[in-house]
Amino acid sequence: MPELPEVETIKNQLKEKIIGKKIGKFFVKEVERRGKMLIIKLTKQKSLVFHLKMTGQLIYQGTKNKHTRKVFKFNDGSCLLFNDLRKFGWFKFVKDFEEMKEIKGLGPDALLIKEKYLRDGLQRRKTKIKALLLDQKFISGIGNIYADEILFEARIDPRKRASNLTFFEISSLYEAIKKILKKAIQQRGSSAKDYLDAFGKEGAYLEFHKVYQKTGKPCFVCKTNIQRVKINQRSTHFCPTCQNN
DNA sequence: CCATGTACCTGAAGGC
DNA sequence: TGCCTTCAGGTACATG
Numbered sequence: 001m002p003e004l005p006e007v008e009t010i011k012n013q014l015k016e017k018i019i020g021k022k023i024g025k026f027f028v029k030e031v032e033r034r035g036k037m038l039i040i041k042l043t044k045q046k047s048l049v050f051h052l053k054m055t056g057q058l059i060y061q062g063t064k065n066k067h068t069r070k071v072f073k074f075n076d077g078s079c080l081l082f083n084d085l086r087k088f089g090w091f092k093f094v095k096d097f098e099e100m101k102e103i104k105g106l107g108p109d110a111l112l113i114k115e116k117y118l119r120d121g122l123q124r125r126k127t128k129i130k131a132l133l134l135d136q137k138f139i140s141g142i143g144n145i146y147a148d149e150i151l152f153e154a155r156i157d158p159r160k161r162a163s164n165l166t167f168f169e170i171s172s173l174y175e176a177i178k179k180i181l182k183k184a185i186q187q188r189g190s191s192a193k194d195y196l197d198a199f200g201k202e203g204a205y206l207e208f209h210k211v212y213q214k215t216g217k218p219c220f221v222c223k224t225n226i227q228r229v230k231i232n233q234r235s236t237h238f239c240p241t242c243q244n245n
Numbered sequence: 246c247c248a249t250g251t252a253c254c255t256g257a258a259g260g261c
Numbered sequence: 262t263g264c265c266t267t268c269a270g271g272t273a274c275a276t277g
Contacts, residue, residue, distance in 0.1 A: 001269090054254095084254095086253085102272095143270085233248095
C-alpha cells in the first residue's frame with residue numbers, strides 16, 4: 001500500500017528520469033509529493049495528480065499487463081505505466097493542483113510536522129491515537145502499516161485516546177514518526193503485497209517491520225505474542241506488553 | 246465530535 | 262476439484 005515512504009521513493013526515482021521530458025504538448029517541470037499523493041508538474045500550470053490507494057503502481061519503462069490502466073508516453077520513446085489491480089487508485093489532469101479539494105484537505109505532511117502541532121492536536125482529540133494517525137486531514141502520509149510500526153516504536157497502545165497521551169509519550173510519538181518514515185524511505189518502502197517502486201522493484205523495509213502482519217509471532221523486544229485487533233475497521237498489530245499504557 | 250457501516254475492487258486463502 | 266465466504270485496505274459519504 002503506497003504510503004508516504006513508498007510515494008516518496010517513486011517521486012525521487014521519477015524526478016531523475018522524467019524532468020524535462022515532453023509529454024503531449026507539455027514538458028515535465030517537477031515531481032512532488034503531498035501526503036500519499038504524487039504530482040507531476042507540467043508547463044502551463046498543468047499537473048498530473050495521482051493517488052495510488054492500495055494497489056496502484058507507477059512504473060517507468062514498465063511492460064504492460066492486465067492491470068495497466070494508462071500508458072503515458074514521452075517524446076523520447078520512454079513511458080510511464082499506471083497499473084492498479086483493484087482500481088481504487090486514480091489520476092487527474094488538472095490546472096492549479098493546489099486548488100484541488102483532495103490537496104486542500106490534507107493536513108501537514110508527516111515528515112514536516114512540528115512537535116507543537118502534534119501536542120496541540122492530540123490534546124483536543126478524544127479518538128484513538130491509531131485512528132488519528134490515519135486521519136489525512138490531521139497528518140498526511142501515514143497509512144495502516146506505518147501507523148502500527150510508529151506506535152510500536154513509541155511504545156504506545158494504539159487504542160489509547162489521543163488526549164490521554166502523556167507529555168513524554170507525545171515526544172516519543174513525534175520522534176517515532178520521523179524515525180520510522182525516514183528509515184522506510186531509505187529502504188525504498190515496504191512491499192507487503194503489491195507495491196513496486198518506479199523501477200518495478202520491491203521495497204526492502206518489510207524485513208524491518210516489528211508488528212505489522214506479525215500476529216501470533218513473538219515480539220521483537222519482549223517475546224510476547226503480537227496481537228491483532230480492529231480499530232475503526234482497520235486491522236491493528238501491537239505488542240500487549242511493550243505497548244501497555 | 247466520534248464511531249460505524251457501506252461502497253468501490255480483485256485475488257488469495259480457508260472451509261466444506 | 263470447485264464453490265462460497267472472508268479478508269485486505271484508502272477514502273468518501275451517509276448514518277447513529
